[in-house]
Amino acid sequence: MIDNPKKLLIIDDEFDIVFYARKIYEKKGFLTFGADNGLTAVEIFKREKPDITLIDIHMPFSPIDGIEVLRRIKEIDRNAICIMFSRVTEKQKIEESKKLGADGYLLKPVDIEDLDRIIYEFVK
Amino acid sequence: MANPLNNEEELFRKIREEKITIDRKIWDILYNRVGDAISAINLLCSYYLTINEPLPPKKARKILKHANVIKKVIHGIFTTKRKVSLFPELREDIKLHPIIIEIVSHHINNDTNAIMIISSFYTGKDFFKPIPIEDIKKILDRTKAIKDLLERLKEATGLV
Numbered sequence: 121m122i123d124n125p126k127k128l129l130i131i132d133d134e135f136d137i138v139f140y141a142r143k144i145y146e147k148k149g150f151l152t153f154g155a156d157n158g159l160t161a162v163e164i165f166k167r168e169k170p171d172i173t174l175i176d177i178h179m180p181f182s183p184i185d186g187i188e189v190l191r192r193i194k195e196i197d198r199n200a201i202c203i204m205f206s207r208v209t210e211k212q213k214i215e216e217s218k219k220l221g222a223d224g225y226l227l228k229p230v231d232i233e234d235l236d237r238i239i240y241e242f243v244k
Numbered sequence: 245m246a247n248p249l250n251n252e253e254e255l256f257r258k259i260r261e262e263k264i265t266i267d268r269k270i271w272d273i274l275y276n277r278v279g280d281a282i283s284a285i286n287l288l289c290s291y292y293l294t295i296n297e298p299l300p301p302k303k304a305r306k307i308l309k310h311a312n313v314i315k316k317v318i319h320g321i322f323t324t325k326r327k328v329s330l331f332p333e334l335r336e337d338i339k340l341h342p343i344i345i346e347i348v349s350h351h352i353n354n355d356t357n358a359i360m361i362i363s364s365f366y367t368g369k370d371f372f373k374p375i376p377i378e379d380i381k382k383i384l385d386r387t388k389a390i391k392d393l394l395e396r397l398k399e400a401t402g403l404v
Contacts, residue, residue, distance in 0.1 A: 140361040147370035181247045207349045208322045229315045229356035232364035
């Protein structure tokens with residue numbers, strides 16, 4: 121077990137995405153948390169204060185979407201590192217998330233190598 | 245399969261009633277290239293289910309390769325700048341109806357995302373091991389969901 125592992129919160133309304141992304145980053149030594157809806161995600165954020173939060177913008181099954189999750193997280197901690205998962209067609213939402221202080225974004229479908237690159241950029 | 249959009253039935257009803265269609269050249273790329281990639285993944289997974297054996301990680305890398313083709317197609321047809329460089333047969337001004345964009349990008353992105361994440365888990369250097377039967381089934385379900393979506397769109401848009 122790594123001392124003081126970095127905390128990673130993964131938010132996506134697709135169970136498989138959260139489940140396997142958590143498994144992947146647990147193997148890489150992170151302490152991971154997952155949420156499949158925005159409200160739970162904000163609660164986990166308050167409680168765990170993750171080092172990095174990955175947020176899916178488009179979550180039709182969540183009471184609040186990824187943009188609202190980002191807004192609430194940045195209200196809690198404006199220095200929180202948030203990386204957005206977005207669809208290539210969501211240019212407006214990408215712009216909106218940048219204005220709210222998102223630290224990066226990845227286009228879906230997400231390639232693990234790209235995800236690694238952006239995560240390790242922030243945990244260096 | 246990907247969670248349905250909240251208003252998905254309504255969107256499909258609109259496609260039928262308003263006779264919304266997809267440019268034939270875009271449809272051919274979408275249907276044929278994505279179709280070929282999901283067929284390859286489907287066959288690979290089905291074989292290992294048939295013999296009731298876990299899918300070796302080297303084969304799982306093939307799944308990732310095919311999933312990347314789907315990713316390129318989706319990003320290509322939805323991104324004006326990339327469209328012509330990736331698919332010279334398309335003109336920059338070919339537009340897709342927003343309803344089609346909403347449905348296709350949501351479903352194919354999410355299902356492909358799941359296929360990539362599951363396969364990546366078993367092919368990464370941290371956890372290089374065969375994909376167990378239960379997860380092969382999950383990948384197979386995602387390929388079937390993409391195929392079903394394409395067929396549903398074909399029927400709704402009248403593209404035969």
